[in-house]
Amino acid sequence: MTRKYFGTDGVRGLVGKAPITPDFVLRLGQAAGRVLGQMGESAPGARPTVLIGKDTRVSGYMLEAALEAGFSSAGVDVVLCGPLPTPAVAYLTRAQRATAGVVISASHNPYQDNGIKFFSAMGKKLPDELESRIESEIDVPFTCVESRLLGKARRLDDAAGRYVEFCKSTFPTQFDLKGMKIVVDCAHGAAYHVAPEVFHELGAEVVAIGAQPNGFNINDGVGAVHGENLAHAVVKAEADLGIALDGDADRVVIVDADGTQYNGDQLLYVIVRDRIAAGRYRQGDDGAVGTLMTNFALEKRFGEMGVPFARAKVGDRYVLEVLEHKGWLWGGEGSGHLLCLDKHTTGDGIVSALQVLAAMKRAGRSLAELTADLPLMPQSLVNVRLPAGYDWKTDARLTDEARAVESDLAGRGRVLIRPSGTEPLLRLMVEAEDNDLAVALARRLAATVPAA
Numbered sequence: 001m002t003r004k005y006f007g008t009d010g011v012r013g014l015v016g017k018a019p020i021t022p023d024f025v026l027r028l029g030q031a032a033g034r035v036l037g038q039m040g041e042s043a044p045g046a047r048p049t050v051l052i053g054k055d056t057r058v059s060g061y062m063l064e065a066a067l068e069a070g071f072s073s074a075g076v077d078v079v080l081c082g083p084l085p086t087p088a089v090a091y092l093t094r095a096q097r098a099t100a101g102v103v104i105s106a107s108h109n110p111y112q113d114n115g116i117k118f119f120s121a122m123g124k125k126l127p128d129e130l131e132s133r134i135e136s137e138i139d140v141p142f143t144c145v146e147s148r149l150l151g152k153a154r155r156l157d158d159a160a161g162r163y164v165e166f167c168k169s170t171f172p173t174q175f176d177l178k179g180m181k182i183v184v185d186c187a188h189g190a191a192y193h194v195a196p197e198v199f200h201e202l203g204a205e206v207v208a209i210g211a212q213p214n215g216f217n218i219n220d221g222v223g224a225v226h227g228e229n230l231a232h233a234v235v236k237a238e239a240d241l242g243i244a245l246d247g248d249a250d251r252v253v254i255v256d257a258d259g260t261q262y263n264g265d266q267l268l269y270v271i272v273r274d275r276i277a278a279g280r281y282r283q284g285d286d287g288a289v290g291t292l293m294t295n296f297a298l299e300k301r302f303g304e305m306g307v308p309f310a311r312a313k314v315g316d317r318y319v320l321e322v323l324e325h326k327g328w329l330w331g332g333e334g335s336g337h338l339l340c341l342d343k344h345t346t347g348d349g350i351v352s353a354l355q356v357l358a359a360m361k362r363a364g365r366s367l368a369e370l371t372a373d374l375p376l377m378p379q380s381l382v383n384v385r386l387p388a389g390y391d392w393k394t395d396a397r398l399t400d401e402a403r404a405v406e407s408d409l410a411g412r413g414r415v416l417i418r419p420s421g422t423e424p425l426l427r428l429m430v431e432a433e434d435n436d437l438a439v440a441l442a443r444r445l446a447a448t449v450p451a452a
Contacts, residue, residue, distance in 0.1 A: 005138065006131040008315040010117025012106055015059040020114050022066040024138075028116060029070020031137035033151070035130065036076060036099050047151070051096060053081040053089035053159075054104035055190040055248050058215030059114045063104050067116070072151035073144040081159040083213075085190045085249035086117070087348035088163040092156070094123035094345065095166075105190065105248040108225050111216045123345035125317045160194050167198045170343040171354045175361040178203035181239040183255075185230045187223025188213040189247035195350055199243070202354075207237050210244075219246065224253040224336050224349070231259035241357075241367075245349040250316075251336035252349035254356060256367045265295045266371050267356055268332040271340060272307060273370065274359030275330065280342070281307075289322045289331030289339075291315070296414045296431045297377045316347045377413060378435035380442035382428045383420070385452040392417070392426050392449065401448045405430065405441045413438065415445070424452075 005011050005019055011028065013020040019028075036048040050071055054060035060083075068078050079098065081089060086103045093101030101119035109115075118126040118134075126134075144150075182204045186192040188211070196208040209230075210222035222229055224246040234242035234255050242255035254262045262270075272288050275281045287308030290298060294311060302309040310326065312318040316337040323331050323341060332338035338352040356367070363370060392398055402415050409415070413432035420427060428445045432438040 012115030015114050025066040026070045029067040030074045032134050033071045033074025033076040035133050048099040049077045051079045051093050051098050051101040053084035056213035057111045060104050075145040075149045076151045078153040080155045090119045090123040090346045107248050108246040111218050164197050167350045170351045176203040181205045183207045183233045183239045183242040185210045185244035187247050188217040191249035224251050227253045227261045231255045235259045243353045249349045250347045252352050253336050264332045264334045264336040265298045270359050270370050271355045287328045289319050295376045377431045378438045379431050380438035382442045382446040383425045384449045386424045387452040398448045
């Protein structure tokens with residue numbers, strides 16, 4: 001069934017435009033409350049309880065109030081966590097034995113956008129089935145339970161402090177960060193008051209940037225999507241390392257002392273390699289998951305190591321689906337969404353950074369040394385505007401050319417063809433060991449698509 005409101009990461013859009021309006025969010029809260037109420041509770045007479053967290057966007061106040069009212073009108077109790085990273089809400093939902101968790105955030109998008117995403121009682125993204133059930137309830141006429149059944153609201157004391165302690169618990173007790181100087185870029189987002197504390201309490205000297213949110217500056221020239229800002233700050237501060245999070249702190253980019261950036265593919269490699277070194281990799285039972293966009297070099301290197309590798313659709317929820325299906329523990333995207341299911345139920349930028357730091361400590365080596373045997377392949381991406389009525393999937397000429405390109409690569413690269421999710425564009429990507437070859441082959445593919 002085609003979903004009307006939910007995308008790959010909840011409901012998202014421009015604030016003030018449908019669906020990110022107070023009236024819609026009110027109905028969304030009530031719809032979700034009705035669905036949760038229908039799921040039943042283990043304790044007789046117990047009522048559903050939902051945790052709500054948010055990032056630092058000015059619109060968060062408005063949307064939080066609308067959500068709270070919607071849940072209350074459906075007889076659901078609400079626990080308000082205030083500004084808090086998305087993975088923190090996932091953790092606290094599980095720790096508090098809540099029925100569900102909700103995060104008000106648009107991740108790495110600018111402040112004009114916002115979104116709503118849900119977590120289950122186990123701290124995982126809601127399955128498609130439940131999101132579809134919520135969607136079916138949204139357009140049901142608004143009805144309020146009687147006064148004695150209305151949900152109540154309270155604030156969770158020290159939500160940030162509880163999450164700081166959780167993050168620290170994922171770092172091996174035999175290690176600390178004493179003697180390290182780390183720049184932490186919080187993207188003026190939800191981790192501004194927790195991320196610096198985590199690394200400081202583990203012993204590092206912390207230089208915090210992007211830690212002065214004002215409601216309007218989230219992701220504005222800072223954070224994981226602006227690694228160049230972090231690189232400059234690391235070099236200027238003469239720091240050992242830089243860690244950049246996005247607005248809701250579920251993704252991470254790391255920069256070394258030289259200002260070299262390491263993306264999610266490289267960091268996933270470091271983490272899996274460390275698990276093997278630590279004896280926590282089950283040969284024959286474990287593997288790793290990337291996406292359609294994961295660099296072919298990572299797949300090739302894992303193959304050389306005997307680590308099974310699978311690709312999921314783009315989006316961390318799909319990476320998680322494949323991990324759970326296969327019973328594996330580690331996966332991620334090049335964007336820095338990393339999943340370490342032996343530490344957390346969802347992607348967590350702080351926890352992922354700690355796993356990389358632990359790998360560096362265990363090996364006694366730098367990131368450059370740990371990734372030296374993973375030279376990423378050059379990628380060439382060509383975007384071609386799709387002509388009206390053109391079905392690229394049935395175009396025999398394009399299909400034949402793609403096969404010819406793959407034959408030319410002879411297992412030393414790959415071809416990816418996929419449509420844009422937001423524009424009438426066909427994305428043609430070629431990876432090869434040589435950049436000039438990747439560019440030439442991508443152009444060959446593009447030349448077979450009819451002009452728009």
